[in-house]
Amino acid sequence: MAQHVETLVIGGGPAGLTTAYTLAKAGRSVTVLEMDPTQVGGVSRTIDYKGVKFDIGGHRFFSRNPEILDLWREILPEGFLERPRVSRIYYRGRFYAFPLRAFQALTNLGPWMATKCLASFAWAKVKPIKEPESFRDWVRNHFGQTLFSTFFKSYAEKVWGMSCEELSADWARQRIKGLDLGAALMDGVRRSLGLKRKPPAAAKSKTLNERFHYPREGAGMVWEACAEKVTALGGDIRLGRRVDGLHYDKLARIWTVSVVCADGRKEIYTADNVVSSAPVRELMQSISPTPMSVFHAGELMYRDFLTVVLIGKPRKAPADTWIYVHDASVQVGRVRNLGAWSPDMIPDGVGTALGLEYFCFEGDSLWTLSDDDLVAKAKDEIARIGLMAAGEVQDACVVRQRKAYPVYDEAYAEHVRMIRLDLKLHYPGLHLVGRNGMHRYGDQDRAMMTGVLTAENIIADERLHDVWEVDENAAYDRPAPRVERGAPRRVAA
Incomplete structure (x- = not known):
């Protein structure tokens, strides 16, 4: 027999749990299905190996969005440490400060290579690529071809497994836009002349921030605490559940979701709303009737x-x-x-x-x-x-x-656009959130913000927010509240 819930959340990572927490606080019925049989957190979970704890990748708790900062404090009132960010680049037997310190980098490269880098940087400023579409084009415009080939090319190709010509410029715009070689060179000149250093402008990219907060025992602490709060508020967290099919009944406006449990049992749920942070490629391929955009979903990497x-x-x-x-x-x-x-x-x-x-x-x-x-x-x-x-x-x-x-390849944006259009026209009640759910690279604060806004849309039963407008810094301009105007009244003389 099918179990009915108002909102079913697929995925117990930051986006899914934040959606569930926001709904549960509003007194709404919500169930979270997490595929992992032992813990929540998704890519932000913390592994414990013989007492050594580590995250799947490092997850810094830093955001320019005060709403998200308040939410972290609310979920885990105690347990955060403030930590310094100390990062370096290793290249050909030498270590370089990150963000790059222009004079240090050029000195380590030697006079001939330094001259090539500066000449290449100057040429890129004189003759920029007018409409940079690839990662290579964007970095070449900002740093010059020589520095691109030296510091950026090998690392980007390690991360993405494709050439920098195939990789979209979107990733560079998002992750390294705050690096300014020209400003770094001028700062180096000031130091060499003994002049007062110019105060740095606010970093455009979170990746450049020098301090961050971090839970004492790993990022997973936050999401375990969030799951406990969802449960205490009446929500339901179910581990070891893998969704293997979704069917939308257009007449009844109801979703039917089939699930395989870790022990092999099958469960069936019905829901008015489905919120998914699961990889959108697999999600679209599991929906019936088959979406028109299933081909586009299949091309996502x-x-x-x-x-x-x-x-x-x-x-x-x-x-x-x-x-x-x-x-x-x-x-x-x-x-x-x-x-x-x-x-x-x-x-x-x-x-x-x-x-x-x-x-x-x-x-x-x-x-x-x-x-x-x-x-x-x-x-x-x-x-x-x-x-x-x-x-x-x-x-x-x-x-x-x-x-x-x-993966941000050259075609990903068009594939995502077609999927969004298809869902909007034919599958109401299905909401995409988070990194994999929206196929948008971003940190956990961005994922959380998409969860908060999606929950508010469900609570209001209307599209108050465009979740796709949340940027890489988790910023979102909330619309001004509507003012209800009554009929004009006669004022006594």
Whole structure:
């Protein structure tokens, strides 16, 4: 027998849980279906391996949206630490500060290469590409072709598994727009002349912020607390549930959702509203009647993710929260020092734990390596970078994450546009939220904001907000409240 709920949320990550929490606070009926059989959090969950805690990628708690900051404090009133961001780039045996310090970078590259970089930067300013469409075009316009080839190309191709000509400029606009080489050069000149440093303008990109908040025991603390609050407010969180079909009854305006449980049982739900943070490609392929845009959904791509945690006692542990590995001679993309995020991530008796992050496609040669082979590879690469000798590694573990990143190829925007149009015309009551649900790369504050606004649309039973207008900084201009005007009244003389 089908179980009916007003709103069914697919996915227990930041977007799904924020949607459920907002609905539950308003006294609305909501059930969350999470595929993981043991924990909520999605890509923002925290893994515990013998007391060593680590996230699937690092999740900084920083936002320019005060509404989201207040929501984090509401969900987890105690437990946040303020942490410094210390990041570097590793390239050809040298470390560079990130964000790039122009003089340091040019000095490390040597006089000939530095001259080429400056000449290339000047040429890009004189002769920019008028309508940059690819990642390469955008970075070339802002930094010059030489710096693009040196610092940006190898890392972008590691992350996305495609050439920079195939990768949309949207990712560069979103993630590195706050880097200004010209301003960095002028700041370096001021320092060299002993002049007072010009106060920096507010960073345009969150990736450049120097401090952030972080839960004592990992990002998963927030989402476990959020799930508990949803339950306390009368909502329902169900783990180990994989949605395998959605049917929309146009006459009854009801969704029927079939679910496979972790133990093999089948469950059927009906709902007035379905909110999905699941990958939109798989969602669209599971809907009946078959959406007209199913072809577009099938063309969307995702990047998968491996984390290899090496535990040991190196002679000197790095102080970095993150090291971006731009060097093409190793496959690792980023190295995270878990203790730099929070001392509570590392139990007593453990010296250092480094998380090596690899980007791949499910089924490729890297993804299919055995855990033992991945650990051996990680030990070799961390020794070549110089952060930990292979003999200093005492233990290790491997975690695989499917569909960690929606890919911004040259055609993704058109595919998403057609899916949005199809859902708007033919599938009312189905709402897309979050990174994979909307196929929009972004941090958890953006995902949360899409959940808040979607819940408010459901509560009001109308489209108060355009969720797609939430930008990469989680900013959204709320419409001014409507003023109800009554009939004019006669005023006594």
